[in-house]
Amino acid sequence: MTPPPAIVLLSGGLDSATTLAIARADGFAPLALSFRYGQRHACELDAARRVAAAAGVREHRIIDIDLRSLGGSALTSDLAVPKDRDLAADEIPITYVPARNTIFLALALALAEVRDAADIYIGVNAIDYSGYPDCRPEYLAAFERLGALATKAGVEGRPLHIHAPLLHLSKVEIVRRGLALGVDYSLTRSCYDPDAAGRACGHCDSCRLRRAAFAALGRTDPAPYQ
Amino acid sequence: MTPPPAIVLLSGGLDSATTLAIARADGFAPLALSFRYGQRHACELDAARRVAAAAGVREHRIIDIDLRSLGGSALTSDLAVPKDRDLAADEIPITYVPARNTIFLALALALAEVRDAADIYIGVNAIDYSGYPDCRPEYLAAFERLGALATKAGVEGRPLHIHAPLLHLSKVEIVRRGLALGVDYSLTRSCYDPDAAGRACGHCDSCRLRRAAFAALGRTDPAPYQ
Numbered sequence: 001m002t003p004p005p006a007i008v009l010l011s012g013g014l015d016s017a018t019t020l021a022i023a024r025a026d027g028f029a030p031l032a033l034s035f036r037y038g039q040r041h042a043c044e045l046d047a048a049r050r051v052a053a054a055a056g057v058r059e060h061r062i063i064d065i066d067l068r069s070l071g072g073s074a075l076t077s078d079l080a081v082p083k084d085r086d087l088a089a090d091e092i093p094i095t096y097v098p099a100r101n102t103i104f105l106a107l108a109l110a111l112a113e114v115r116d117a118a119d120i121y122i123g124v125n126a127i128d129y130s131g132y133p134d135c136r137p138e139y140l141a142a143f144e145r146l147g148a149l150a151t152k153a154g155v156e157g158r159p160l161h162i163h164a165p166l167l168h169l170s171k172v173e174i175v176r177r178g179l180a181l182g183v184d185y186s187l188t189r190s191c192y193d194p195d196a197a198g199r200a201c202g203h204c205d206s207c208r209l210r211r212a213a214f215a216a217l218g219r220t221d222p223a224p225y226q
Numbered sequence: 227m228t229p230p231p232a233i234v235l236l237s238g239g240l241d242s243a244t245t246l247a248i249a250r251a252d253g254f255a256p257l258a259l260s261f262r263y264g265q266r267h268a269c270e271l272d273a274a275r276r277v278a279a280a281a282g283v284r285e286h287r288i289i290d291i292d293l294r295s296l297g298g299s300a301l302t303s304d305l306a307v308p309k310d311r312d313l314a315a316d317e318i319p320i321t322y323v324p325a326r327n328t329i330f331l332a333l334a335l336a337l338a339e340v341r342d343a344a345d346i347y348i349g350v351n352a353i354d355y356s357g358y359p360d361c362r363p364e365y366l367a368a369f370e371r372l373g374a375l376a377t378k379a380g381v382e383g384r385p386l387h388i389h390a391p392l393l394h395l396s397k398v399e400i401v402r403r404g405l406a407l408g409v410d411y412s413l414t415r416s417c418y419d420p421d422a423a424g425r426a427c428g429h430c431d432s433c434r435l436r437r438a439a440f441a442a443l444g445r446t447d448p449a450p451y452q
Contacts (some may be wrong), residue, residue, distance in 0.1 A: 020289075039318045061295060066290040069287060069290075101376070103329070103333060103336060106331075107296075110293070110329060133378060139376055146328065146365070149360075149365040154359065
């Protein structure tokens with residue numbers, strides 16, 4: 001039996017690389033979808049390409065979308081990325097990109113419809129979500145309902161499934177799961193503020209969560225650091 | 227009192243030009259948002275610019291997004307636009323762009339968040355929707371719920387309002403309303419298949435609905451036809 005297709009949102013970071021491996025383990029033929037959206041760090045997309053190739057993904061689509069013209073985020077404008085901030089602070093960080101997951105899921109929904117896929121994978125997680133509102137479980141459930149109403153497939157009675165397999169996992173559990181599935185984390189990039197060579201800063205939220213997870217497993221993060 | 231901002235999705239067609247006039251009449255300061263998404267007819271964007279200028283809109287943003295790479299629609303690929311088809315046919319037409327309104331509303335949501343706007347206007351209508359699933363009232367209600375969950379504003383308790391003032395209007399009622407508000411329909415373009423000079427074909431679904439509406443009001447559509 002041919003595995004059914006699933007759209008996997010792939011940023012090139014640790015979470016999405018793990019999500020891709022899980023989609024495959026779940027029995028799907030993953031179709032990777034990435035975005036060139038004015039990231040300050042283009043090395044993310046290089047990482048996404050390497051991760052997709054290593055996973056043997058048959059199709060990897062990269063959609064251009066100019067989110068810089070919206071402004072409002074340190075990840076796509078000239079605002080400074082916060083370093084060594086209190087990760088337990090209950091606030092929405094400046095690195096939040098307005099409505100990003102809604103935009104990305106909308107495009108995944110479009111590709112799902114074109115490719116006749118009923119499944120979308122996204123690597124968000126609620127525990128380490130650092131205050132992004134569009135990573136919450138109730139948000140994903142609302143998008144699933146929207147997707148069923150928005151598309152031809154939905155009109156014809158075929159529901160849409162948004163899979164967020166990392167949703168209730170800690171970063172340590174994510175890395176453990178990925179290592180068990182053979183993910184090569186040296187290919188991934190998570191840093192919000194890498195240098196020109198693509199090496200991670202080690203001090204932004206993303207770097208600190210990631211390094212702490214490897215350390216908790218008695219390992220060293222294989223990604224390059226400055 | 228300064229009028230509150232509202233994001234208005236502006237395609238340059240008859241419906242969105244009317245919606246813009248209604249947003250202003252409702253007491254909002256409209257911020258127009260258009261998309262360069264691989265339309266075969268770039269004259270749409272020229273029309274959007276003219277309509278925004280004529281309405282005295284202070285800010286008109288055009289976001290680049292390459293939907294052509296998704297395929298799947300006669301409006302963004304090389305499939306033929308259907309002519310003189312049965313408008314009463316209960317089918318989703320080939321001109322349907324997968325998940326288009328979801329993508330456009332997601333971007334409007336992002337801009338609403340950046341501009342601190344709680345209101346989005348979209349010119350969809352249910353009666354003449356020609357079979358597009360993402361023009362239905364229940365779809366818009368689902369997006370409103372999603373928007374409240376997706377954003378900082380929502381987390382802070384400020385709801386999002388999706389206004390679809392044309393939703394229950396016939397094309398005749400839309401044109402009547404727009405004429406009463408002073409919309410200059412000669413600036414708008416609706417055709418799915420215009421010629422190089424931007425003149426309408428007169429035979430696609432959009433042209434036929436539009437011309438019939440003006441005719442029913444005893445008027446001639448002022449847009450240029452081939």
